[in-house]
Amino acid sequence: MTDRIFEMHWICPGCGGECRGRDERCNGPNGQAGCGAARPASVRFFLPGAAPEVTDPELVADALSGPDWTCDHCGGANNGGASSCASCGNARDARDAATPTRLHAPGEMPSTGAAAAPVRPSRRMAEASPAPDAGDGRMFAWILGICALLILVAGWLILGYSSETRVTVTALPWTRTIAIEELKTLHEDGWSVPAGARVTDRDRRIRSWRNVLDHYETRTRSVTRQVADGTESYACGMQDMGNGYARERTCSRTRYRSVQDTETYQEPVYRNEPVWDTFYEWDIDRWVKVRSPEAHGDGEPRQWPEAVATGDRERVGPRQETLSAALRDENGVVWVEGLREASWRRLERGTQITVERDIFGSLQSIRAADGHPIVLN
Ligand SMILES: [Zn+2]
Ligand SMILES: [Zn+2]
Known part of the structure; x- marks a missing residue:
C-alpha cells in the first residue's frame, strides 16, 4: 500500500498569514498577497483538519524530493532538490541545515498553527484575561472563612456557655434493698x-x-x-517530511476473527x-430472687431492711443502695438520683448549694455548700 501525502500549512512570522507548505516565502493564504518573508528554519508545520490528499504528480514529486534546507548565508529556505540557494545563489554545503523530519503518533500531529509563530498578543487580551478568575476565587474564600467563623462562635456558645444558680436542698431520699434468693x-x-x-x-x-x-x-x-x-x-x-508535506504512515498487523x-x-x-x-x-438448681425487702427514708440515719431467709433453700443475696437529692429553685424541684455516698453526705436539708446549667438548661455540675463537687455514681 502506498502512503498518502498531504500538504501542511505554516504561519508567517512576519504577517501572521497562513501559508501553504509548498511555499518557501510568504505568499499569504492560498498563495495570494503575502508579505514575502522567508520561511524561517524554525518553522512549525501543521496539518489542517480537512486537508485533502495530494494527488497532483508535480506536488507529489515536490513532496518526495526530500526535506528542505536553510541557507547558512541568507536564511532562505530551499527545495530539497536545489543545489544552490534560490535567494542568494550560494552553493549548498555542509553548514546548510536540512529541515528536521519528525514522526508523529496517530492523533499527535499538530492541527493548528497555535504557538507555531510568536504572534504578538494584543494588549487588550493580555490585560483582560486573568482578572475575573482570581476575583471569583477570592470572594469564595471570603464567604467560606466567614461561615467557618460563625460555626466556631456558635460552637463556643453552646459548649462553653453555662449559668450558675443557687438552689435549696429540700430532701435527701435514700432506698436500701436486700435480695432474698431461693434455690x-x-x-x-x-x-x-x-x-x-x-x-x-x-x-x-x-x-x-x-x-x-x-x-x-x-x-x-x-x-x-x-x-x-x-x-x-x-x-x-x-511523518512530517520537512518540506511542507506530511506522509501518512501505514503499518500492517494480523487481523483476527471471532470463532464460536x-x-x-x-x-x-x-x-x-x-x-x-x-x-x-x-x-x-439455680438461685433465683424471690423477694426484696426495701427500706427508705429522708436523710440520716439510714438502716437496712429486715431480711430473713426461711428454710434451707433460701439465702440472703446482694444489697443495694440508691441515694438521691431534691433541689428546688424558682422554677420548681429537680430530682437528682444516683449520688455517691461521700457526695450525698456533704448535703444537708435546708442549705443552699450552687448548680451550673448549660445553654439548654440541663444540669452540668452541682457543688456542695463547702464548694466540693457532687459526684454521681
Ligand atoms: Zn507574511
Ligand atoms: Zn542564501
Missing part, C-alpha cells in the same frame, strides 16, 4: 450441659446444614476464540447435608 430446680435444654446439671433426656437432632461436593457433571458451553485471518493495514502515524466453539467442562454439583448433634434436657 429452685429449673428445667432447661440446649446443645451443651452446664456444670451441676442432671440430664433428664437426650435425642439426636439436626443442628445445622452444610454444602458438600456431591459429584461432577459434564456440560458444554459456547466459547469465543480469536483466530488469525490474514493481515490488515492501518494508519500508524504521520463449544467446549466441555466439569461442573461441580453440591448437596445440602445435615449436621447431627445431641440435644439435651436437664434439671439444674
Whole structure:
C-alpha cells in the first residue's frame, strides 16, 4: 500500500498569514498577497483538519524530493532538490541545515498553527484575561472563612456557655434493698450441659446444614476464540517530511476473527447435608430472687431492711443502695438520683448549694455548700 501525502500549512512570522507548505516565502493564504518573508528554519508545520490528499504528480514529486534546507548565508529556505540557494545563489554545503523530519503518533500531529509563530498578543487580551478568575476565587474564600467563623462562635456558645444558680436542698431520699434468693430446680435444654446439671433426656437432632461436593457433571458451553485471518493495514502515524508535506504512515498487523466453539467442562454439583448433634434436657438448681425487702427514708440515719431467709433453700443475696437529692429553685424541684455516698453526705436539708446549667438548661455540675463537687455514681 502506498502512503498518502498531504500538504501542511505554516504561519508567517512576519504577517501572521497562513501559508501553504509548498511555499518557501510568504505568499499569504492560498498563495495570494503575502508579505514575502522567508520561511524561517524554525518553522512549525501543521496539518489542517480537512486537508485533502495530494494527488497532483508535480506536488507529489515536490513532496518526495526530500526535506528542505536553510541557507547558512541568507536564511532562505530551499527545495530539497536545489543545489544552490534560490535567494542568494550560494552553493549548498555542509553548514546548510536540512529541515528536521519528525514522526508523529496517530492523533499527535499538530492541527493548528497555535504557538507555531510568536504572534504578538494584543494588549487588550493580555490585560483582560486573568482578572475575573482570581476575583471569583477570592470572594469564595471570603464567604467560606466567614461561615467557618460563625460555626466556631456558635460552637463556643453552646459548649462553653453555662449559668450558675443557687438552689435549696429540700430532701435527701435514700432506698436500701436486700435480695432474698431461693434455690429452685429449673428445667432447661440446649446443645451443651452446664456444670451441676442432671440430664433428664437426650435425642439426636439436626443442628445445622452444610454444602458438600456431591459429584461432577459434564456440560458444554459456547466459547469465543480469536483466530488469525490474514493481515490488515492501518494508519500508524504521520511523518512530517520537512518540506511542507506530511506522509501518512501505514503499518500492517494480523487481523483476527471471532470463532464460536463449544467446549466441555466439569461442573461441580453440591448437596445440602445435615449436621447431627445431641440435644439435651436437664434439671439444674439455680438461685433465683424471690423477694426484696426495701427500706427508705429522708436523710440520716439510714438502716437496712429486715431480711430473713426461711428454710434451707433460701439465702440472703446482694444489697443495694440508691441515694438521691431534691433541689428546688424558682422554677420548681429537680430530682437528682444516683449520688455517691461521700457526695450525698456533704448535703444537708435546708442549705443552699450552687448548680451550673448549660445553654439548654440541663444540669452540668452541682457543688456542695463547702464548694466540693457532687459526684454521681
Ligand atoms: Zn507574511
Ligand atoms: Zn542564501
